[in-house]
Amino acid sequence: MSLKFEILPASSPTPEQERAARLADPGFGRIFTDHMAVVRYDKAKGWHGARVEARANFALDPATAVLHYAQEIFEGLKAYQRDDGGVNLFRPDANAARFQNSAERMAMAPLPEPVFIDAVEQLVRTDRAWIPGGDGSLYLRPFMIANEVFLGVKPSAEYIFAVIASPVGSYFKGGPAPVSIWVSENYTRAAIGGTGAVKCGGNYAASLRAQAEAIEHGCDQVVFLDAVERRYIEELGGMNVFFVFEDGSLVTPPLGTILPGITRDSIIALARDAGTPVREEPYSIEQWRADATSGRLKEAFACGTAAVISPIGKVCAASGDFLISGGAAGPVAMGLRKQLIDIQYGRAADPHDWIRKVF
Numbered sequence: 001m002s003l004k005f006e007i008l009p010a011s012s013p014t015p016e017q018e019r020a021a022r023l024a025d026p027g028f029g030r031i032f033t034d035h036m037a038v039v040r041y042d043k044a045k046g047w048h049g050a051r052v053e054a055r056a057n058f059a060l061d062p063a064t065a066v067l068h069y070a071q072e073i074f075e076g077l078k079a080y081q082r083d084d085g086g087v088n089l090f091r092p093d094a095n096a097a098r099f100q101n102s103a104e105r106m107a108m109a110p111l112p113e114p115v116f117i118d119a120v121e122q123l124v125r126t127d128r129a130w131i132p133g134g135d136g137s138l139y140l141r142p143f144m145i146a147n148e149v150f151l152g153v154k155p156s157a158e159y160i161f162a163v164i165a166s167p168v169g170s171y172f173k174g175g176p177a178p179v180s181i182w183v184s185e186n187y188t189r190a191a192i193g194g195t196g197a198v199k200c201g202g203n204y205a206a207s208l209r210a211q212a213e214a215i216e217h218g219c220d221q222v223v224f225l226d227a228v229e230r231r232y233i234e235e236l237g238g239m240n241v242f243f244v245f246e247d248g249s250l251v252t253p254p255l256g257t258i259l260p261g262i263t264r265d266s267i268i269a270l271a272r273d274a275g276t277p278v279r280e281e282p283y284s285i286e287q288w289r290a291d292a293t294s295g296r297l298k299e300a301f302a303c304g305t306a307a308v309i310s311p312i313g314k315v316c317a318a319s320g321d322f323l324i325s326g327g328a329a330g331p332v333a334m335g336l337r338k339q340l341i342d343i344q345y346g347r348a349a350d351p352h353d354w355i356r357k358v359f
């Protein structure tokens, strides 16, 4: 199924000079482009009203379902400016598929994948002037909210799907400098049968107390342990994690209760292309500490769309802190980061057909 998007340009777009000033140092997620894509759903009409229009507030009745029961899902992907002036999207089909999966888990109306991709593309076309040059990118945030006005607890009969766009630099202030992470021993993120494997806003709301604890301990990010044995590393608040061993092999926690990251999947593919063994298997916090101390573990890194690949330099826990490779960025993380970024910006061959050219 596809829909024709009506393009309604903003009547007072941001003046060019002001846009250039905002693009000079975008940071992450605080500045936004002039437009948004919106598609609505109700039971009678199905998906309808597809348009790109001026970015504006939504009028929501105070009894709108999402405000009470958090029936909400989202995605995150980026558009990259190529050296030849064209624009790449990275694996938007994978985001569209994951969005469908999230919708299904949250009992929401599944958005047809072609509509998801078209909404993203149409917004990128309309707001093309907002894509930062250099190593910046345009972060795209598709999301869907339940907007039936009803206080009964049941799946909403109406939804709004929208895409907004934010020019971004690095997610972490230090760019690719090693980050420190706090092991959450008081809070878990996801249990078997829960929503850990989908991208719903509630997962992030539930992670904020643990993330605040990380900040209180001087760390950048929280890392969660499994909810059953409270030992196995799951993932960070907003990133997956990899471990690099002295024999060159990689380990990453298995899918199940973690978000199936598109960056994670891409790293596994790139590593395997290069003949590097990758194991998706449980890895405990005790083993991590022992391997970092003995030197068997050479590197650890976090990965995600926003963070790309960020080396982990230090792990902090109530039971004591430890460093990974002396706290420095390692060659495997930095090598994979460059390889991935080069594909995303169209500077390297794309053997897996991950790039979708918008221009």
Ligand code: PLP
Residues within 6 Å of the ligand: 076, 235, 236, 237, 238, 239, 240, 259, 260, 261, 262, 263, 264, 303, 304, 305, 306
């Ligand atoms: N895990 C969580 C909890 C996330 O929020 C993200 C970010 O989207 C990831 C992992 C990485 O996923 P992806 O590589 O698809 O961005």
Ligand code: COI
Residues within 6 Å of the ligand: 075, 076, 077, 237, 238, 239, 304, 305, 306, 307
């Ligand atoms: C992303 O990487 O796209 C995310 O959604 C993570 C979030 C912490 C910004």
